[in-house]
Amino acid sequence: xxxxLIDRIRAAHEKNTPLIIQxxxxxxxxxxxxxxxxLSTRKLTGVIDYQxxxxxxxxxxxxxxxxxxxxxxxxxxMLAFEPPHFVPLPNPLPLAGEGANDxxxxxxPIYATLGGSxxxxxxxxxxxxxxxxxxxxxxxxxxxGTGQPLRFxxxxxxxxxxxxxxxxxxxxxxxxxxxxxxxxxxLPKPATEATLQFELDExxxxxxxxxxxxxxxxxxxxxxxxxxxxxxxxxxxSAVRVAQxxxxxxxxxxxxxxxxxxxxxxxxxxxxxPPTSNQILWRLAVKPTTPxxxxxxxxxxxxxxxxxxxxxxxxxxxxxxxxxxxxxHATLFRGGMPTAIHDGVFTPLAPAMLTLHRNxxxxxxxxxxFNHGRLYPDF
Amino acid sequence: MLxxxxxxxxRKLLPPHCVLHEREDLLxxxxxxxxxxxxxxxxxxxxxxxxxxxxILKLCHAEKIAVVARGAGTGLAAGALPIDGAxxxxxxxxxxxxxxxxxxxTAVVEPGVRNLAISEAVxxxxxxxxxDPSSQIACSIGGNVAENSGxxxxxxxxxxxxNILRLRAWTIDGQLLDIGSESLDAPGYDLLALLTGSEGMxxxxxxxTVKLLPRPERAQVVLAAFDxxxxxxxxxxxxxxxxxxxxxxxxxxxxxIQAAEAFVHxxxxxxxxxxxxxxxxxxxxxxSADIFTVREVLAASxxxxxxxxxxEEQRLRFWAGRKAAFPAxxxxxxxxxxxxxxxxxxxxxxxxxxxxxxxxxxxxxVANVFHAGDGNLHPLILFDANQPxxxxxxxxxxxxxxxxxxxxxxxITGEHGVGLEKINQMCAQFATPELTRxxxxxxxxxxxxxxxxxxxxxxxxxxxxxxxxxxxxxxxPHPELPRF
Numbered sequence: 121x122x123x124x125l126i127d128r129i130r131a132a133h134e135k136n137t138p139l140i141i142q143x144x145x146x147x148x149x150x151x152x153x154x155x156x157x158x159l160s161t162r163k164l165t166g167v168i169d170y171q172x173x174x175x176x177x178x179x180x181x182x183x184x185x186x187x188x189x190x191x192x193x194x195x196x197x198m199l200a201f202e203p204p205h206f207v208p209l210p211n212p213l214p215l216a217g218e219g220a221n222d223x224x225x226x227x228x229p230i231y232a233t234l235g236g237s238x239x240x241x242x243x244x245x246x247x248x249x250x251x252x253x254x255x256x257x258x259x260x261x262x263x264x265g266t267g268q269p270l271r272f273x274x275x276x277x278x279x280x281x282x283x284x285x286x287x288x289x290x291x292x293x294x295x296x297x298x299x300x301x302x303x304x305x306x307l308p309k310p311a312t313e314a315t316l317q318f319e320l321d322e323x324x325x326x327x328x329x330x331x332x333x334x335x336x337x338x339x340x341x342x343x344x345x346x347x348x349x350x351x352x353x354x355x356x357x358s359a360v361r362v363a364q365x366x367x368x369x370x371x372x373x374x375x376x377x378x379x380x381x382x383x384x385x386x387x388x389x390x391x392x393x394p395p396t397s398n399q400i401l402w403r404l405a406v407k408p409t410t411p412x413x414x415x416x417x418x419x420x421x422x423x424x425x426x427x428x429x430x431x432x433x434x435x436x437x438x439x440x441x442x443x444x445x446x447x448x449h450a451t452l453f454r455g456g457m458p459t460a461i462h463d464g465v466f467t468p469l470a471p472a473m474l475t476l477h478r479n480x481x482x483x484x485x486x487x488x489x490f491n492h493g494r495l496y497p498d499f
Numbered sequence: 500m501l502x503x504x505x506x507x508x509x510r511k512l513l514p515p516h517c518v519l520h521e522r523e524d525l526l527x528x529x530x531x532x533x534x535x536x537x538x539x540x541x542x543x544x545x546x547x548x549x550x551x552x553x554x555i556l557k558l559c560h561a562e563k564i565a566v567v568a569r570g571a572g573t574g575l576a577a578g579a580l581p582i583d584g585a586x587x588x589x590x591x592x593x594x595x596x597x598x599x600x601x602x603x604x605t606a607v608v609e610p611g612v613r614n615l616a617i618s619e620a621v622x623x624x625x626x627x628x629x630x631d632p633s634s635q636i637a638c639s640i641g642g643n644v645a646e647n648s649g650x651x652x653x654x655x656x657x658x659x660x661x662n663i664l665r666l667r668a669w670t671i672d673g674q675l676l677d678i679g680s681e682s683l684d685a686p687g688y689d690l691l692a693l694l695t696g697s698e699g700m701x702x703x704x705x706x707x708t709v710k711l712l713p714r715p716e717r718a719q720v721v722l723a724a725f726d727x728x729x730x731x732x733x734x735x736x737x738x739x740x741x742x743x744x745x746x747x748x749x750x751x752x753x754x755x756i757q758a759a760e761a762f763v764h765x766x767x768x769x770x771x772x773x774x775x776x777x778x779x780x781x782x783x784x785x786x787s788a789d790i791f792t793v794r795e796v797l798a799a800s801x802x803x804x805x806x807x808x809x810x811e812e813q814r815l816r817f818w819a820g821r822k823a824a825f826p827a828x829x830x831x832x833x834x835x836x837x838x839x840x841x842x843x844x845x846x847x848x849x850x851x852x853x854x855x856x857x858x859x860x861x862x863x864x865v866a867n868v869f870h871a872g873d874g875n876l877h878p879l880i881l882f883d884a885n886q887p888x889x890x891x892x893x894x895x896x897x898x899x900x901x902x903x904x905x906x907x908x909x910x911i912t913g914e915h916g917v918g919l920e921k922i923n924q925m926c927a928q929f930a931t932p933e934l935t936r937x938x939x940x941x942x943x944x945x946x947x948x949x950x951x952x953x954x955x956x957x958x959x960x961x962x963x964x965x966x967x968x969x970x971x972x973x974x975x976p977h978p979e980l981p982r983f
Contacts, residue, residue: 171843171845172739172740173736173737173739173740173844173845174736174843174844174845174874175739176843196742241684241689247683248683251657251661252683252684254689254692255657255660255661264936268932269932270932270933270936271930271933272933274908274909274910275843275908276841276842276843276873276874276908276909276910276913277653277654277841277873277874278649278653278658278841278870278873278874278875278910278913278914279841279910279912279913280646280647280658280696280910280912280913280914280915280916280917281910281911281912281917281921281925281928281929282917282925282928282929282933282937282955282956283693283696283697283700283701283937283940283941283956284647284660284692284693284695284696284697285693285936285937285940287660287689287692287693288688288689288690288692288693290689290692291684291688291689292688292689296688307744308739308742308743308744309742311742311788327602330602330603330604331602333604333713334601334602334604334624334625334626334713335625335713336713336714336715336716336781336782337713337782338781338782338785355781355782355785356782356784356785356788356789357788358784358785358787358788359781359782359783359784359785359788361784362782362783362784363782405680405682405683405684405685406681406682407603407681407682408603408682408683409600409602409603423683426682426683427682427683446681446682447680447681447682448680448681448682448685449680449682449685449686451686466686466687467686469686469687470677472670472674472675472676473676473677473678473687473690476670476676476690476943476944477687477688479942479943479944480688480940480943482943483936483939483940483942483943484936484939495687496687
């Protein structure tokens with residue numbers, strides 16, 4: 121399988137054929153539109169090594185995320201960055217007050233793979249408290265744009281030999297090479313989790329999220345939407361119980377479904393027809409203490425205040441400026457009309473940074489065959 | 500040698516006291532923490548602000564003069580070793596804490612701020628900066644970023660790369676890079692990760708935004724003795740398999756235990772082959788639950804003695820021996836050479852056995868101190884530099900240990916960096932295509948190879964020469980390279 125991929129990439133390099141790297145197809149909506157022949161990793165599957173005592177798992181890029189998570193689950197371990205799957209739940213339960221019209225939403229044959237999750241670099245609700253996808257990557261095997269197989273990092277937790285090319289691949293959206301194998305640090309699952317809800321306005325909720333994060337509390341996720349602050353606690357049963365008593369609030373049943381749907385952006389707020397409607401969704405990453413942005417009611421806050429989702433269309437310059445003033449950046453996450461945004465769905469880079477990006481792209485993929493334009497329109 | 504014309508241009512950029520050129524002023528800068536490598540710099544510049552840093556870089560770029568950036572000089576891999584004909588750019592005077600935001604849990608600091616000074620400055624808010632390299636009272640944050648420094652708490656709290664949010668850095672041609680953001684991610688490639696641990700080869704950092712954590716409510720340590728190193732190694736895996744991620748999990752072998760005990764009288768048991776220190780921290784109830792689990796696992800793993808520190812004073816005493824391990828071992832011989840390999844933990848018994856065999860071959864004693872939780876091994880090779888040939892022998896032995904780490908699936912450096920010290924062993928860890936990509940990454944930032952040239956990534960001809968001396972099982976490494 122690997123040889124086939126290498127041959128195809130070499131041929132594409134020779135002939136300047138653009139390729140689109142695709143795994144399970146769950147994140148096709150993400151990034152700018154790209155064109156080319158599909159280079160599928162679907163057959164590049166299998167867990168190569170998993171040592172629960174070493175907290176390290178290595179698998180081929182096309183391995184379904186669900187398969188990896190099931191394997192970890194059996195050892196009471198997990199991917200702590202809670203990667204999104206963006207696939208329909210087997211039996212979606214409507215959340216209180218909402219109701220996805222499941223009858224209208226035909227299931228799609230898509231799933232998330234390990235390689236796609238790492239290439240997209242997306243993380244779920246646990247991210248501010250446990251770390252991001254990039255924080256758990258220990259090593260990769262990849263094929264660059266000339267068809268050269270390469271190996272960076274390794275399977276040990278501490279490793280500072282050479283530049284950290286493994287982490288450079290996280291979030292590069294495949295523009296620097298095809299990931300063929302990834303080694304990740306995994307963590308034990310918390311013994312207990314409990315989810316609490318509080319009726320609070322937006323400003324008060326943002327303040328609470330930040331104040332609590334500065335205290336020794338076993339926080340593992342936070343969310344605010346429509347006047348409701350939702351907080352997850354994870355840890356030893358006794359620790360969760362004590363924190364629960366201290367914080368108060370109402371216990372949310374079915375919390376696992378709540379967080380899973382937030383992870384996959386699969387509530388009607390995000391998506392009336394999960395997982396692939398064309399509903400506009402902006403993601404503003406900001407300094408977590410940023411006060412309410414006053415960009416309208418259609419908003420969902422998570423990551424301790426560091427991410428503000430907007431489910432409405434606003435002029436791109438207004439959103440980019442609001443995010444920049446708040447120390448961050450704005451992404452048209454889903455449902456974009458690419459023609460309306462000439463410089464792409466991601467915040468444009470400053471000139472010196474753009475030059476470095478082009479230089480790096482040129483070194484890893486000299487003919488620009490991988491996912492051309494997916495990250496930034498000109499490479 | 501630098502030309503008088505260049506030096507006079509340099510003097511125009513900085514106040515007189517910020518340019519050192521007299522031999523006696525240069526001597527303190529001739530080595531970093533690895534004193535076996537020395538070279539007197541041609542000139543030392545100590546800029547006092549970011550604008551001066553940018554001006555120095557622009558001048559050096561225009562004149563094609565190399566630049567070696569240096570922080571506090573505590574590095575252990577000769578990464579900041581001066582290079583002939585280069586400017587030594589010392590960032591120690593950029594030492595202001597520019598902002599602390601207790602609610603957002605961040606601090607904005609200049610590169611010369613000491614690691615521990617950050618935690619001290621934010622202690623009033625009950626916050627701290629987690630990475631704690633053993634040199635934390637002296638080492639500075641700029642150097643921590645350059646080396647991706649770790650410490651004893653890495654397994655739970657991560658390395659420098661996991662604890663910084665944003666950098667201001669300058670390319671060699673004097674362009675400002677604003678990397679990362681005040682949020683939790685940034686658009687484009689993860690240059691924050693790429694720059695962290697890049698050993699001053701890609702850019703010069705002038706500002707770091709660090710992430711702060713709430714101080715744990717409680718920390719408690721358990722000490723366990725074992726009559727067999729392999730049993731202690733297995734116990735480490737068993738603790739993790741039981742679902743506990745200790746804040747610190749350290750192991751010492753017999754020689755290290757005895758040296759430490761003789762030095763600081765920590766009360767360690769002396770009739771054992773290995774000692775484990777397992778610290779758990781966090782919320783009060785979580786610590787109670789974890790301590791219970793850890794004690795059970797240690798007992799089941801065959802510990803001959805288990806003690807739990809009952810007071811903060813006792814906790815500090817348990818740690819005192821481990822923290823003094825390096826100087827304690829230093830009392831056993833005139834010199835010691837500290838290695839820094841990382842291995843998959845399961846390989847520990849095999850690696851320790853091989854190290855002890857090699858110790859006999861080379862006739863040099865070794866004490867082993869081990870960040871057991873994350874597999875980072877620090878063998879300390881004892882030698883006497885005044886005995887002709889002993890330094891060379893110690894270096895050769897050290898090189899063999901690192902190659903052994905690579906052989907068992909590990910790495911030549913867990914936290915100290917490659918610098919100049921481990922440059923040959925990079926040839927053992929990486930093949931030509933990867934080394935070529937490393938050079939290309941550098942070229943993307945610094946095509947003229949002016950930032951810290953010759954460090955961290957070996958030139959391919961160097962690997963060819965090194966490989967010629969290291970034929971392993973009839974397999975010549977880098978066989979595709981020409982040899983003359």
